[in-house]
Amino acid sequence: MTLEKSSANSIRLQMIQIQFQERNRYFSGTNLRLLEGWDKLIQQFLLFVILCTTGLFPNDILAQETWSLKTCVDYALDNNLDLNQKSNLVKIQQANLLESKASLLPDLNMGSDLNANFGRNIDGNTNAITFERTIGNQYWINSSLDIFRGLIKQNTIRYNSYLLSATREEVSLTRNKLIFNILTSYYTVMYSIGLTEVALGQVTLSELQLSRMQKFVDVGRESPITVQELKSQWAEDKLNLTRAQGNMSTALLDLKQLLRIEAGQPFNIDLITPNLLNATTVPGIDSLFKSAVNLLPEIKQQEYLLNASEKELAVAKGGIYPRVYLSAGYNSNFFDGDTLRYISQLENNQNQWVNLGIRIPIFNQASVYSLKKRKQIAIENQEYELQKRKDALYSEIWKAIDELQSSRNEYLASVESREFSRLSLENAAKKMEKGLASATDFEASKQRFVSAEAALLKAKLIYIMRKQMLEFYGKGNWNHLY
Secondary structure (H helix, E strand, C coil), X not given: XXXXXXXXXXCCCCCHHHHHHHHHHHHHHHHHHHCCCCCHHHXXXXXXXXXXXXXXXXXXXXXXXXXXXXXXXXXXHHHCHHHHHHHHHHHHHHHHHHHHHHCCCCEEEEEEEEEEECCCEECCCCCCEECCCEEEEEEEXXXXXXXXXXXXXXXXXXXHHHHHHHHHHHHHHHHHHHHHHHHHHHHHHHHHHHHHHHHHHHHHHHHHHHHHHHHHHHCCCCCHHHHHHHHHHHHHHHHHHHHHHHHHHHHHHHHHHHHCCCCCCCCCECCCCCCCCCCCCCCCHHHHHHHHHHHCHHHHHHHHHHHHHHHHHHHHHHHHCCEEEEEEEEEEEEECCCCCCHHHHHHHCCEEEEEEEEECCCCCCCHHHHHHHHHHHHHHHHHHHHHHHHHHHHHHHHHHHHHHHHHHHHHXXXXXXXXXXXXXXXXXXXXXXXXXXXXXXXXXXXXXXXXHHHHHHHHHHHHHHHHHHHHHHHHCCCHHHC
């Protein structure tokens, strides 16, 4: 599975953990300093906002049934139509394998014919030519068995067995892709919720700063122009909040559609994510590649298809060998006009036969040669396809390992950048209160803080996704995610 191709879309994930860890520091630093001297009502309102956005309310207040990542994955695995279709392909291939195994057994057939002849024909009673109408009734039963047929049936069994294994690996591949899509969509919802909370925090900060400056204007300590600029910033922050809420609604709808849940059904996700930023030993490229080749279904599927192609060639080669077969049967007849009774005629006219034969192919319009040639080319193409998959996998692992450490360094640098931006925002707020900085300076500091926070979230996400990819390559599944 090429996870790097999905990382661009996955960058908009997993905001909550960092947002929760940093929010308290943010409010306790910038906002609470702005609140000095304010009345208790506004402080209680701000505390309410913090509790709502950080999920710190007691469970008995905000308790709701939530969907964890594991719940979403399990539900999707049970209800996804593509996965169910792939599972049906396994059942079809199982039936094909059973049919090829049953072909080793002799066949057995029986039947009856009723014949009415008019004009010149043979009288069934006298074997003489007659022009009278004659009616005959025949009963028969026969069986045949291939004693030798160039091992075509045995190789067909092995061919269908490899196809069954390849189909099962295709189901596993579809399952892994589905889990990754659920994971991406799930974290996208979490990230969009986090962005909405950031936007809400910015609106709250702008509103509080506006109220603070309005008090300064009322006592003549600040110019009304500053209040107008803060109102403009407040309006812009509210617009950003509206956009963030729209994106959150869209992300939530996408996840519900992926799970095949009705749009109007209440749906809340668990906002707890694991901490994956602990230092770990990065495995070597060759050792991780060796594990991935033996575990990943997309590689195993191609190997089974290669084995199936080889057996298909063996089936084609079987066409040049003689066929030795054995057959046996029984039949009896009844003829109209005979003086004997029906049962007596069947007893008198019965016949048993046994046949042992051989069929030697000499010339069949080069059909066997052409079939062999096509199957040989198919094997070569399958070998190329298998090697292409391995080369692509090696490149993916190489790139993931090479970028893992750089992404961690980027995250650490983003942490430092965000801390400096927070301090800069606090200083801009203080200077603005003292008349040493304009509203424009304050807005610039606030935007730098928001950008630094977004960069921090992005850096952490990239590191987590690359680490998850390495674990996927080493384990061959996504079980470690939940």
